[in-house]
Amino acid sequence: MSDQHISRRAVLAGAAVTAGAALLKKLPSASAQEVVSSGIPVDSSSTPGAATSAQSVRSAFEQPARTPVGVLTGASSTPLQHLTGTVMPNDLLFERHHSGIPTIDPAHYKLLVHGLVHRPMVFTLADLKRFPSTSRVYFIECSGNGRGAYRDPKPEMTPQLVDGLTSNGEWTGVSLATVLREAGVRSGAEWLLAEGSDAAKLSRSIPIEKAWDDAMIVYAFNGEPLRPSNGYPARLFLPGWEANTSIKWLRRIEVTDQPNMSKDETSKYTDPLPNGTARQFSFVMDAKSIITAPAHPTRLAPGWHEVSGLAWSGRGRIVRVDVTTDGGRTWSQAELQSPVLPKAHTRFRLMWQWAGGAATLMSRATDESGYTQPARDVFEAARGRGTDYHFNHIRSWRVERDGQVVFGG
Amino acid sequence: MSRVPRPIAIAVLGVLAACERPDVSRERADTALPAPTLVTAPASAIGDTPRASVSLTPFRTIGRRATAAEIRAWDIDVNASGVGLPAGSGSYARGAAVFAQQCASCHGARGEGLATNPRLIGAEPRDFSFALDPKIPKTIGNYWPYATTLYDYINRAMPFTAPSSLPANDVYSVVAYLLAENGVIDRSRTIDAVSLPRVRMPARDRFVPDDRTGARGFR
Numbered sequence: 001m002s003d004q005h006i007s008r009r010a011v012l013a014g015a016a017v018t019a020g021a022a023l024l025k026k027l028p029s030a031s032a033q034e035v036v037s038s039g040i041p042v043d044s045s046s047t048p049g050a051a052t053s054a055q056s057v058r059s060a061f062e063q064p065a066r067t068p069v070g071v072l073t074g075a076s077s078t079p080l081q082h083l084t085g086t087v088m089p090n091d092l093l094f095e096r097h098h099s100g101i102p103t104i105d106p107a108h109y110k111l112l113v114h115g116l117v118h119r120p121m122v123f124t125l126a127d128l129k130r131f132p133s134t135s136r137v138y139f140i141e142c143s144g145n146g147r148g149a150y151r152d153p154k155p156e157m158t159p160q161l162v163d164g165l166t167s168n169g170e171w172t173g174v175s176l177a178t179v180l181r182e183a184g185v186r187s188g189a190e191w192l193l194a195e196g197s198d199a200a201k202l203s204r205s206i207p208i209e210k211a212w213d214d215a216m217i218v219y220a221f222n223g224e225p226l227r228p229s230n231g232y233p234a235r236l237f238l239p240g241w242e243a244n245t246s247i248k249w250l251r252r253i254e255v256t257d258q259p260n261m262s263k264d265e266t267s268k269y270t271d272p273l274p275n276g277t278a279r280q281f282s283f284v285m286d287a288k289s290i291i292t293a294p295a296h297p298t299r300l301a302p303g304w305h306e307v308s309g310l311a312w313s314g315r316g317r318i319v320r321v322d323v324t325t326d327g328g329r330t331w332s333q334a335e336l337q338s339p340v341l342p343k344a345h346t347r348f349r350l351m352w353q354w355a356g357g358a359a360t361l362m363s364r365a366t367d368e369s370g371y372t373q374p375a376r377d378v379f380e381a382a383r384g385r386g387t388d389y390h391f392n393h394i395r396s397w398r399v400e401r402d403g404q405v406v407f408g409g
Numbered sequence: 410m411s412r413v414p415r416p417i418a419i420a421v422l423g424v425l426a427a428c429e430r431p432d433v434s435r436e437r438a439d440t441a442l443p444a445p446t447l448v449t450a451p452a453s454a455i456g457d458t459p460r461a462s463v464s465l466t467p468f469r470t471i472g473r474r475a476t477a478a479e480i481r482a483w484d485i486d487v488n489a490s491g492v493g494l495p496a497g498s499g500s501y502a503r504g505a506a507v508f509a510q511q512c513a514s515c516h517g518a519r520g521e522g523l524a525t526n527p528r529l530i531g532a533e534p535r536d537f538s539f540a541l542d543p544k545i546p547k548t549i550g551n552y553w554p555y556a557t558t559l560y561d562y563i564n565r566a567m568p569f570t571a572p573s574s575l576p577a578n579d580v581y582s583v584v585a586y587l588l589a590e591n592g593v594i595d596r597s598r599t600i601d602a603v604s605l606p607r608v609r610m611p612a613r614d615r616f617v618p619d620d621r622t623g624a625r626g627f628r
Contacts, residue, residue, distance in 0.1 A: 112479060114480050120474065127472045131471060181464055182467045199569075201485070203486060254484065260488045262561055266616070276538065277617045278537070278617070279621075282621065367623065369623030371625065382627055384541050
């Protein structure tokens with residue numbers, strides 16, 4: 001896996017520097033100009049560093065990368081195990097697209113709002129930016145996130161491969177309600193059809209209540225314009241809902257009296273249940289969590305470690321996360337990083353002393369609705385092995401006796 | 410311009426019900442409205458469900474009216490009632506020819522699916538047991554609840570490398586071919602704007618509203 005390769009390279013390079021520094025400490029007489037095998041001076045203060053630049057780049061020792069799968073119909077996951085805190089770098093925001101990433105000239109971008117409105121309107125990107133803007137921190141998660149880990153768990157899965165189709169950060173744009181009021185919604189309006197300008201012209205029907213609640217049309221993430229793979233120049237953003245409904249490259253909103261029953265709300269993104277029915281329009285992403293450290297491919301040394309991870313819920317705030325290190329026999333309440341924001345990734349932490357034996361780590365999130373993440377057997381009994389989306393059961397990491405951490409399903 | 414209305418900011422301290430739904434009965438198309446009314450959350454509300462900077466009334470100076478031609482060019486969706494279906498019609502025979510030429514290279518000669526491209530044909534299983542086994546392929550015949558979705562999807566996104574390139578008669582014909590091959594309609598059936606919404610799909614009654622509500626219990 002590229003992850004292992006990248007990690008190994010970063011670790012080796014880092015180890016060389018660390019070893020060099022340790023050597024320098026032991027041998028005070030060593031020359032400040034000493035250069036370790038990587039070609040990097042042991043003492044960076046002995047010579048002027050690199051020049052200023054127009055755009056900074058990551059340290060050569062840090063190379064987090066996404067994991068592209070597929071080409072025109074594909075996805076690329078966020079390397080959760082390489083990130084700390086909650087706000088994620090723009091180039092590591094996950095992506096999923098159904099027919100390639102369109103190139104859109106912002107000067108020619110148009111958003112059409114029509115249907116059951118008093119005034120069918122066209123808005124340019126500049127128009128959208130003239131409306132009162134708002135910036136909010138929210139998670140975004142693909143409703144298929146965790147499918148591979150559920151159906152075919154493998155010990156060598158990293159947090160990225162288990163649950164990397166979720167990211168978090170600050171979205172800036174205009175409230176969808178503001179845009180709809182400019183067109184004037186007519187009575188009888190119950191749904192919106194949102195449509196992208198990608199080759200799939202991906203479309204989803206959205207209950208209009210979401211527009212009056214917290215839906216946005218966003219044009220920026222973490223302070224800069226959206227990246228093309230995330231919907232440049234503007235996308236719908238529906239906080240807490242499965243990410244495919246946050247239509248990227250948004251070009252059309254039709255206000256309607258009924259759902260469209262498009263392909264991606266009938267044949268896809270529906271949830272067959274063991275009773276022979278399928279749940280439809282299952283928009284909300286329920287409470288979920290994943291420990292991002294320690295996790296594969298980490299190998300622990302005995303002693304104190306911080307168990308750290310992310311929890312989130314599409315129904316509001318996370319109110320508690322419990323962590324077990326003994327496979328669920330005992331649970332301890334983890335500390336939540338404040339501020340705890342609704343519908344946003346919440347970092348949880350718990351210090352843990354590993355004595356050297358086998359251990360199984362799990363996290364269990366509870367949100368403000370009172371909903372607690374289900375155990376895997378509870379999830380499977382309710383949804384079945386063949387379920388396709390909304391995989392939010394408790395995950396586990398197994399620590400082997402030699403300290404190697406592997407995914408436990 | 411001195412007459413540009415200045416938004417009025419209102420600090421909302423408690424009930425936000427006022428912005429839940431606009432009073433559409435009071436909307437009049439061409440009446441000049443007073444200054445836009447903005448709602449901003451109080452400063453102490455960081456972390457509360459944010460509804461900051463939501464305009465309750467239109468600005469009237471942002472954006473422009475859409476032309477009928479602009480709407481016509483992009484308004485491609487077809488809903489489950491058949492609204493949006495164009496004139497024209499399709500037959501099984503023509504659909505078989507179009508499928509062979511436009512679709513078979515990805516979906517297989519008989520719609521059996523190739524590589525990662527999905528299978529399209531198959532009436533089994535009839536018991537909708539998909540939750541029990543991820544390997545059961547979902548097809549038009551065993552899973553799709555509405556026949557109109559075929560027109561909507563094929564017209565908007567297929568063929569994959571040249572989406573929206575098929576004339577309406579070809580789309581109708583491919584729909585007729587796929588429905589017949591799935592055993593949903595007879596090969597003799599003509600598919601058009603009237604007949605397509607009337608096609609009853611085998612899985613039509615399988616779909617139920619989302620009953621998850623948060624709180625205790627797992628569904």
